[in-house]
Amino acid sequence: MANSPSSKKRALQAERRADVNKARRSRMRTFIRKVEEAIATGNVDAASSALRTAQPEIMKNVSKGIVHKNTASRKISRLAGRVKALSA
Template structure:
């Protein structure tokens, strides 16, 4: 348990940051789920649109420190190849 004022403040900051990152991660996962659902339904146009919407969200997560750059790039690449294969 935090005892010093500095440690108490850091605990508060960490909790606030955790909540913000949790919301960002959840939002990104929602976008990814929409792409997955469109791929599963076999609708290429919907999947393409969902991927276009998901890409900037993923990269925004990178700039905000929620994901590593390579992780986001890998996810986008794999989804794009799956959407392309729907043809």
């Protein structure tokens, strides 16, 4: 356990930050799941619109430091590929 006042404060800050990051990660996963569900139904319009809303949400998590840039790019690329294959 933290002993000094500054270490106690840092422990509390880390706990709060972890909660915020968890919420943001969960929100990103929800957007990804909506795209995957639209792909599963076979609805091209719904899938492409879900992807358009998911892309900025995923990249926002990159700027917040929650996911790495390459990870986000990979997720977007794979989703886009699946949507494109659905429309073909």
